[in-house]
Amino acid sequence: MNERLVVVDDEPHNMDILRIFLKSLHYTVYEAVCGSEALEMIDQVAPDLILLDVMMPDISGFEVCRQLNERPDFDIPIIFLSAKVQKEDVLRGLHVGAHDYLTKPFDLDLLEKKVALALQYRKKLVSLRKDNIRLESMAFKDGLTGLFNRFYLSNVMRKHEEGLIRFQTVMMLDIDRFKEINDVYGHLYGDTVLESVARIISAATDPRTDIVIRYGGDEFLVLFSESGERSGTVAESIRTAISALSFEPEVKSMFSITVSIGLFQVTKEQPLEILLSRADYALFKAKHSGRNQISN
Numbered sequence: 001m002n003e004r005l006v007v008v009d010d011e012p013h014n015m016d017i018l019r020i021f022l023k024s025l026h027y028t029v030y031e032a033v034c035g036s037e038a039l040e041m042i043d044q045v046a047p048d049l050i051l052l053d054v055m056m057p058d059i060s061g062f063e064v065c066r067q068l069n070e071r072p073d074f075d076i077p078i079i080f081l082s083a084k085v086q087k088e089d090v091l092r093g094l095h096v097g098a099h100d101y102l103t104k105p106f107d108l109d110l111l112e113k114k115v116a117l118a119l120q121y122r123k124k125l126v127s128l129r130k131d132n133i134r135l136e137s138m139a140f141k142d143g144l145t146g147l148f149n150r151f152y153l154s155n156v157m158r159k160h161e162e163g164l165i166r167f168q169t170v171m172m173l174d175i176d177r178f179k180e181i182n183d184v185y186g187h188l189y190g191d192t193v194l195e196s197v198a199r200i201i202s203a204a205t206d207p208r209t210d211i212v213i214r215y216g217g218d219e220f221l222v223l224f225s226e227s228g229e230r231s232g233t234v235a236e237s238i239r240t241a242i243s244a245l246s247f248e249p250e251v252k253s254m255f256s257i258t259v260s261i262g263l264f265q266v267t268k269e270q271p272l273e274i275l276l277s278r279a280d281y282a283l284f285k286a287k288h289s290g291r292n293q294i295s296n
């Protein structure tokens with residue numbers, strides 16, 4: 001795909017030269033004749049590079065550049081093309097966030113090279129961003145179940161401390177006598193059981209409002225940000241769905257499992273550690289009251 005360039009210049013003669021030259025280099029060129037048009041076009045086109053004039057009838061190029069660079073994730077390189085040739089002008093351009101500055105009348109060889117370099121820089125940046133997103137999702141996910149892991153929980157804790165998220169119910173779930181499954185059928189089959197339990201919890205919850213975390217070996221945590229009533233229904237549906245599963249590790253050996261669940265309804269603002277320990281205590285009660293049940 002051809003790289004997309006937004007070229008902003010109010011002078012038709014300059015625009016003609018730029019259009020013809022850049023098209024001859026096989027770039028796709030989008031043209032804007034003033035700052036406000038440029039801002040709109042950049043949002044629509046999402047270009048790979050912006051060539052920006054400084055002196056324009058409405059918003060100056062410096063101001064356009066400043067506004068764009070104020071956006072949190074803005075990463076499109078901007079090259080100024082300007083008849084303002086003083087050192088102070090160049091410095092100002094770089095100060096408001098430009099990648100480079102070319103003075104008019106521009107040298108086409110220099111323009112070609114600078115455009116190519118800026119596009120190369122942009123390509124590296126985009127690829128680094130993608131790597132980061134991939135690594136972040138790997139770091140936050142449990143390798144076996146694909147659920148969020150404890151590392152992600154520390155992120156959630158920080159957001160909770162900052163008041164950015166609130167939870168209505170905290171649910172802790174633990175598979176009953178899971179160690180026996182490992183002992184009888186082997187650790188690998190134990191993993192299969194863990195995956196099935198994770199799938200049921202995921203299917204019963206809503207990723208838009210609930211956070212599901214593999215909390216420990218056979219322990220799962222769900223943080224509900226919606227009403228307590230719903231969480232009770234979801235917990236019961238998970239418990240019954242898991243007890244209805246049947247596992248067949250070997251011919252003629254079939255077994256089922258149960259889980260114990262602790263539910264803690266949040267009534268006042270408290271650190272997440274406290275909410276977790278309350279849910280953990282509710283789980284402890286469920287275990288000690290005979291397992292395969294939900295305790296509050």
Ligand code: GH3
Nearest residue numbers: 174175176177178179180182187188190191217218
């Ligand atoms: P209880 O009902 O009292 O909770 O009994 P339990 O057997 O589930 O007790 P416990 O929590 O002590 O056992 C958890 C077991 O989970 C022990 C550990 O070997 C196993 N485990 C932890 N992580 C994994 C894992 O990733 N895969 C498998 N297969 N087993 C795991």
